[in-house]
Amino acid sequence: MNLADPPPPPRARIHWLTPPADQQPLCTECAVRDMALFGPLPGDWLRQAHDYVSALTLPPGQRLLGRGHQGQAVYTVRQGVLRAERYTEAGQRRIVRLAGPGALLGSEALSGLPQVDDLIACTEVSLCRISLGLFPPATERGQAMAVPVLRQLQRDMDAMVQWSVHLTRGSARSRLLQLLALLDRHAEADGSAWLPRRDEIGDMLDLTLETASRQFSAVHKSGVVQVLSLQRMRVDRPALAAAIAALAD
Amino acid sequence: MNLADPPPPPRARIHWLTPPADQQPLCTECAVRDMALFGPLPGDWLRQAHDYVSALTLPPGQRLLGRGHQGQAVYTVRQGVLRAERYTEAGQRRIVRLAGPGALLGSEALSGLPQVDDLIACTEVSLCRISLGLFPPATERGQAMAVPVLRQLQRDMDAMVQWSVHLTRGSARSRLLQLLALLDRHAEADGSAWLPRRDEIGDMLDLTLETASRQFSAVHKSGVVQVLSLQRMRVDRPALAAAIAALAD
């Protein structure tokens, strides 16, 4: 593992399970109805919706959505398992979540953002494709607010994946440098940023406070950070960027 | 760190920066307007909204929201940094994200779910509190759909935090056991579940494929999993639960 494999070439064969018109009984009797997206909605509502919904299946290894894709639909999983993966700048694959029955995939499309992760079937998978046309236009009151909220949630979700990809993996040094970059991103106008206690750094990076202290001391001595007080620091951004690049992660 | 500290007792002192009526200029001139929740909305819309919005500040160490809280508002960060933390069953603290200016906090309230993480100010923090009353009632068309969507996104987000808390931290053994539990949660009706290749396990748990193989072999020999084929397994749930409990994480 951890080799710099470029992602495999995409193959876009998709097996349609039913013609779109036959969709209605599939939805009302869907095995995952309570967990899935439209579970709580009244049954008669689904009769209006079925034009926008269709079912499909994927063989194992098939990619559903690729990073950067601008989707016009979201998907819910009915059977099987998919994985969401991304590659670090160094080309290492990171599998960041699994999606089983009931999961919502491609939610980025709801707020018009591009897909962030590759989604790949692990087993034979059956899905429902839900066209964005089903969702009310953003001109309605309420919807105008929904989009920024969704976009914000999406951003938060991505930030959390970034966290788990960069701050809990790799060497202690690289995790600390990534944390410093993150803290610096939240710096005040005067350029000073919050400097956590060593045990807090440990709990963020999954390190002991001793290791956190040793790593921080080393980074501090190298001049990348300037300690202003117990709780404040100033980061030398170019030096930090160079230090991160030097570790190639 | 990593001691079994119960969370500190809550102190609910909150400093109101302005009386709610004075809110409007604060919003239109807000320094984080483009990144924050209502950035993209037209300015005159904000005039209707200002009754529902108020500003507050917290001193460092103060808790904004606690796990389980049923909120009636969401918050956006204007200045400072907060952390989201949770405790494992073994009582170890895990800091799972940082929130800086522009972040949306307490979004669980949008879909009526309880707060999942403790939110604690790291520095002096100033926030905007946005009452749920601002959001249109769920009786409107469109909104009826927004709630399940939000709830699903919220669930996905929680699943990702669970992933980063349990599958990328702790010993290799405990991570593998947690992964097996997760895979088993997506088992088919016949009780069989997907068994990833060893390098895939490695990329999920941030282990080398050799370590993944060794750990899996050991767990396999202990009888917790039964290998049906290269890609399928059956998990002995009680045995797995016992194995996880034995590691106390």
Next chain:
DNA sequence: CGCAAGTTTGAGGTAAATCAACCACCGTGG
């Protein structure tokens, strides 16, 4: 059969955990 892909097992090295002092700082109080 023979190759390729995946898995297991082994031996040795290393980064981080663990255990344990020790230090710097700071308010308190004799």
Next chain:
DNA sequence: CCACGGTGGTTGATTTACCTCAAACTTGCG
């Protein structure tokens, strides 16, 4: 003024869990 304890930080010695490199084995398949 200096003992005092309490908190947070640093540093050192030792152990260990995981990584790395390497070889053998197993399974499926043309």
